[in-house]
Amino acid sequence: MKSGDVIMALKCPKCGAELILKNGRYGPFWACPNYPECKYIENVEIYNKSSTCPRCGNLLRLRHGIYGDFWSCSNYPKCRYTEDVEPSGSKSDRCPRCGSLLLIKNSMKHGLIYGCSKYPACKYFRKP
Ligand SMILES: [Zn+2]
Numbered sequence: 007m008k009s010g011d012v013i014m015a016l017k018c019p020k021c022g023a024e025l026i027l028k029n030g031r032y033g034p035f036w037a038c039p040n041y042p043e044c045k046y047i048e049n050v051e052i053y054n055k056s057s058t059c060p061r062c063g064n065l066l067r068l069r070h071g072i073y074g075d076f077w078s079c080s081n082y083p084k085c086r087y088t089e090d091v092e093p094s095g096s097k098s099d100r101c102p103r104c105g106s107l108l109l110i111k112n113s114m115k116h117g118l119i120y121g122c123s124k125y126p127a128c129k130y131f132r133k134p
């Protein structure tokens with residue numbers, strides 16, 4: 007296997023099943039597909055891999071609003087910068103499989119992972 011471009015499958019630490027990314031009322035999370043037998047979940051924060059806040063330099067975090075998803079400065083509420091999810095283009099890192107925006111998915115257990123924004127249609131993941 008080539009290094010650097012590893013396709014990852016996150017395994018449930020309880021039963022070994024492949025975790026799936028879900029969107030809940032409070033944001034995205036990894037969940038075990040064997041729910042309700044296995045109730046393992048893991049919160050995940052999603053960041054924009056390739057752009058940072060132009061005001062303070064912090065990572066932009068994906069948030070869910072009434073009118074759809076948007077990026078907001080991770081330094082919120084100190085910094086209230088927000089940005090549309092669809093990026094201005096070339097500055098963004100793209101999924102090598104489908105060309106969609108690549109996101110940083112940060113969870114307590116698995117740390118930083120780069121993943122395709124078209125998940126679950128495209129399951130491209132790799133380590134930073
Ligand atoms: Zn499980």
Ligand SMILES: [Zn+2]
Binds near residue numbers: 062064085
């Ligand atoms: Zn900011």
Ligand SMILES: [Zn+2]
Binds near residue numbers: 123
């Ligand atoms: Zn992709």
